[in-house]
Amino acid sequence: MGEGVEWGLHCCVTLGWLHAEAPVPTRRLAAWFDLPQEYLKKRLQALGRAGILASSPGARGGWSLARPPERITMMEVVAALEDGLDAFTCTEVRRRGAGARGGGPELGGTCGVAALMRRAEMAWRRELAAHTIADLMAQSPESAARTHRNYRHLTG
Amino acid sequence: MGEGVEWGLHCCVTLGWLHAEAPVPTRRLAAWFDLPQEYLKKRLQALGRAGILASSPGARGGWSLARPPERITMMEVVAALEDGLDAFTCTEVRRRGAGARGGGPELGGTCGVAALMRRAEMAWRRELAAHTIADLMAQSPESAARTHRNYRHLTG
Numbered sequence: 001m002g003e004g005v006e007w008g009l010h011c012c013v014t015l016g017w018l019h020a021e022a023p024v025p026t027r028r029l030a031a032w033f034d035l036p037q038e039y040l041k042k043r044l045q046a047l048g049r050a051g052i053l054a055s056s057p058g059a060r061g062g063w064s065l066a067r068p069p070e071r072i073t074m075m076e077v078v079a080a081l082e083d084g085l086d087a088f089t090c091t092e093v094r095r096r097g098a099g100a101r102g103g104g105p106e107l108g109g110t111c112g113v114a115a116l117m118r119r120a121e122m123a124w125r126r127e128l129a130a131h132t133i134a135d136l137m138a139q140s141p142e143s144a145a146r147t148h149r150n151y152r153h154l155t156g
Numbered sequence: 157m158g159e160g161v162e163w164g165l166h167c168c169v170t171l172g173w174l175h176a177e178a179p180v181p182t183r184r185l186a187a188w189f190d191l192p193q194e195y196l197k198k199r200l201q202a203l204g205r206a207g208i209l210a211s212s213p214g215a216r217g218g219w220s221l222a223r224p225p226e227r228i229t230m231m232e233v234v235a236a237l238e239d240g241l242d243a244f245t246c247t248e249v250r251r252r253g254a255g256a257r258g259g260g261p262e263l264g265g266t267c268g269v270a271a272l273m274r275r276a277e278m279a280w281r282r283e284l285a286a287h288t289i290a291d292l293m294a295q296s297p298e299s300a301a302r303t304h305r306n307y308r309h310l311t312g
Contacts (some may be wrong), residue, residue, distance in 0.1 A: 093166050121280065
């Protein structure tokens with residue numbers, strides 16, 4: 001999993017805290033995280049396409065959460081930023097070599113190994129779907145206060 | 157996650173079915189799965205180091221399960237074959253840039269994003285730890301029968 005997920009989740013949490021100050025321009029978010037604007041822009045646009053962030057144009061434009069943070073799950077953010085989410089890929093090894101000879105209809109269904117690996121990945125997804133950006137915001141009240149202070153400093 | 161996990165799980169299931177015929181030489185497992193011996197050997201050795209497989213030397217030597225298949229979890233096999241198991245890596249982005257200015261003790265604890273990503277990975281691990289090689293064997297009675305037929309053919 002790429003670093004983009006980490007940046008994306010932190011951007012969403014920060015934009016949640018900066019609700020009253022939004023929209024936040026890409027250049028400010030880049031300064032906020034000390035990241036190259038172009039790198040960050042691609043992640044923000046991916047979150048925009050997924051309906052997680054909204055962008056507004058113009059000199060005073062920028063990014064904001066497209067929905068209340070209670071309604072944005074961590075799973076949605078991860079899915080928007082990662083293409084291939086499944087860690088395990090089934091290449092149907094059971095159909096290869098001397099072991100597969102004479103294989104019948106039992107090879108038509110899903111492989112048992114793939115099915116149980118998939119089940120584990122579903123457990124991972126369920127856990128991420130059970131937590132929202134609001135949950136992340138609630139974990140760090142001190143960081144919320146620091147965010148407001150620092151954003152005033154950045155824009156003032 | 158590499159293909160090695162898929163091969164490793166299938167090797168364990170096959171060696172579970174071939175309990176009475178074990179030990180199974182590397183060259184036969186390679187023919188069984190139509191894999192290069194050297195590729196397979198590295199995976200089998202990793203499973204050996206993890207105490208999942210046992211090897212016996214000599215002309216009639218080879219590999220067998222080191223424990224009953226009820227006592228080998230999928231998690232153990234995956235952990236033996238993959239170095240970096242955690243999909244998410246926390247790089248402490250919260251400590252960088254203008255957003256981190258004036259950060260206090262709240263930055264000393266685990267980041268909330270990392271904690272919840274970790275929780276999801278724990279759910280994945282729990283699911284894999286809850287299923288054993290014996291569970292995988294039980295899913296495919298037809299493949300068990302085919303395995304015995306084909307192994308007799310390979311060795312006869």
